[in-house]
Amino acid sequence: MAKLDNSSKISSVLFDLDGTLLDTAPDMTNALNLLLSEEDKAPLTTEFCRDFVSHGSVAMVTLGFGEQQDPDEFERRRLRFLHLYERNLCLDTKLFEGMDEVLLFLEENYIRWGIVTNKPAFLTNPLLEQLKLSQRACSVISGDTIPERKPDPAPLYLAASQCGSLATECIYVGDAERDIQAGxxxxxxxxxxxxxxxxxxxxxxxxxxxxxxxxxxEILPWLN
Structure with missing residues (x-):
């Protein structure tokens, strides 16, 4: 990839995590299937589940057990799902194809990059550690880093500040409507x-x- 000239007005690129930076669908589906197995229900495929992963534990448990659940049972399942996912966090999760090259390009051109996700920090931080991304990101804002979450813009403002950028000098990339609203x-x-x-x-x-x-x-042409 060619170097950028020094006139690039974008100084930081911020990413959503699930479905944008990382393909977490295999491990999220695995956690759901472990929960389904505990309740003697048939497993689901990753392809069936993947479009719901960005919406987190609520969406996954609803997908597995339906919308008509006793509220207490739903919450028990949701917490159990999170526990199972935490124990099997990074078996098959990886950067989307081509993303590592994009991150290297940003780093070589002195453009900072960070992460703004609604995923809670107890899952975000160890996942990034296992993938050796923690030290590369200039900012990691999780869903519970501050009281506000996307689509509120506050987490994005914080990430921009930690990256040493004005918000107007940032690109935010996401795969959910709340990402675009926040950006x-x-x-x-x-x-x-x-x-x-x-x-x-x-x-x-x-x-x-x-x-x-x-x-x-396809992020790269937007840097200019």
Whole structure:
């Protein structure tokens, strides 16, 4: 990849985690299937589950057990799901294909990158440690780092500040409507990762993003 000239106005690129930076669907599905097995239910495929992963434990337990659940039973299952996922956090999770090259390009061109996710820190931090990404990111903002979560722009403002950038000098890349809402509210450029976890019921064309990327390296033209 060619070097950027020094006139690039983007100084930081911020990523959502699940479905944007990392393909976590295999391990999230595995945790759900362990829970289903405990309750003598049939397993689900990763392909069936992957479009719901970005919506976290609530979506996964609803997918596995249906919308009509006793609230107490639902919460018990949700917490059990999180426990099982925490114990099997990084078996098959990896960067999306081409993403490592994008991160290297950013680093070689002195463009900082960070993560803003609604995933709780007790899952985010060990996952990034196992993938050896923690020391490379200039900022990691989890869903419980501050009281506000996406679509509130506050986590994005904090990440930009930690990266030493103005919000207007940042791109935020995500695969959920709340990502684009947060990025737009923070006055960042926003890109939809269409390779991520977007199900057929969603209409990304209506989210108001600056652009859509089908592969991670399509971020690079936006740096100028």
């Amino acid at each position: 737009n509210r923070a006055n960042m450029q926003t890109l939809i990762a269409s390779y991520g976890y977007i199900d057929d019921s969603q209409t990304p064309v209506n989210w108001g993003a600056n652009g859509v990327i089908e592969y991670p390296d």
